[in-house]
Amino acid sequence: MDLAKNKAKIFKSVEEAAEAENNTQGVNVIAVTKYVEAEVAHQLVEVGVRHIGENRVDKFLEKYHALAGQPVTWHLIGSLQRRKVKDVINLVDYFHALDSVKLAKEINKRADHSINCFLQVNLSEEPSKHGFLKNEIEEALLEIAELPNINLVGLMTMAPLKASQAELEALFDETYRLKEDIKAKNIKNMPMTDLSMGMSGDYLVAIKHGATFVRIGTAFFQ
Known part of the structure; x- marks a missing residue:
C-alpha cells in the first residue's frame, strides 16, 4: 500500500474529471x-x-482525538443514532447522513x-438504505427550515452496489x-450548493453529474 502514490492517482483523476465538466467549484476528496x-x-x-x-461515532472520536491539531476537515458520513448526537455533532465539519x-x-x-x-435521499428506493424517499422530501424540508442550527448544504446519495453505468448516470x-430544484426555492438555511455522491467504484460518474464531495476508501488502501 503506497498512500502517496494512491493519493496522487486519485487526486489527478478527480481533477481531470472536474475539468472535463468545467466544474469551477472543484471536488473535495474525502478519505x-x-x-x-x-x-x-x-x-x-x-x-x-x-x-x-x-x-x-466511536471511530470518528478515536481519530478526531488522535489527529488533534492536524489540518483536517472532519466528515461524519454514516447513520447517526439520536442518542449519540450529543457526543459528536459539535466536532464535525460536515454531517452527510441527515x-x-x-x-x-x-x-x-x-x-x-x-x-x-x-440531506440523505434514497431516490433508488432501496429498502436496505436510509434516506428520504422522493415523496417525503418536500414536507421534511418545511420542518427542517424551522431549525436554525441545521444548514443544509446539499444532498447525499449512494448508488446500488451493482448498478449499471446507465443506472448510475x-x-x-x-x-x-x-x-x-431545492436551491431555486431559496429556503432559509438551505444553500444547497453541494452534492455528496460517488465512492471508489463510481466517483468519476458522480463528478460528471455535479458531485462536489466524493467519499473514497478502498482506492486509497489497495
Missing part, C-alpha cells in the same frame, strides 16, 4: 478511514489529504453552532436536478 487505524489516517494527512470521513426530521431536531437541540448537513443526474 474514508473506517477500515484503517488512526496512524494510517495520520499518514494520509501527511501526504496531503485534508478531508477525513468516518461512518461510526435521514429523518427527528434526527434533525435532535441535532438542532444539541448543536452549539450551525451544522453543515447533507440516471441516479446521479436525478440527484443533481433535485438539488437544483
Whole structure:
C-alpha cells in the first residue's frame, strides 16, 4: 500500500474529471478511514489529504482525538443514532447522513453552532438504505427550515452496489436536478450548493453529474 502514490492517482483523476465538466467549484476528496487505524489516517494527512470521513461515532472520536491539531476537515458520513448526537455533532465539519426530521431536531437541540448537513435521499428506493424517499422530501424540508442550527448544504446519495453505468448516470443526474430544484426555492438555511455522491467504484460518474464531495476508501488502501 503506497498512500502517496494512491493519493496522487486519485487526486489527478478527480481533477481531470472536474475539468472535463468545467466544474469551477472543484471536488473535495474525502478519505474514508473506517477500515484503517488512526496512524494510517495520520499518514494520509501527511501526504496531503485534508478531508477525513468516518461512518461510526466511536471511530470518528478515536481519530478526531488522535489527529488533534492536524489540518483536517472532519466528515461524519454514516447513520447517526439520536442518542449519540450529543457526543459528536459539535466536532464535525460536515454531517452527510441527515435521514429523518427527528434526527434533525435532535441535532438542532444539541448543536452549539450551525451544522453543515447533507440531506440523505434514497431516490433508488432501496429498502436496505436510509434516506428520504422522493415523496417525503418536500414536507421534511418545511420542518427542517424551522431549525436554525441545521444548514443544509446539499444532498447525499449512494448508488446500488451493482448498478449499471446507465443506472448510475440516471441516479446521479436525478440527484443533481433535485438539488437544483431545492436551491431555486431559496429556503432559509438551505444553500444547497453541494452534492455528496460517488465512492471508489463510481466517483468519476458522480463528478460528471455535479458531485462536489466524493467519499473514497478502498482506492486509497489497495
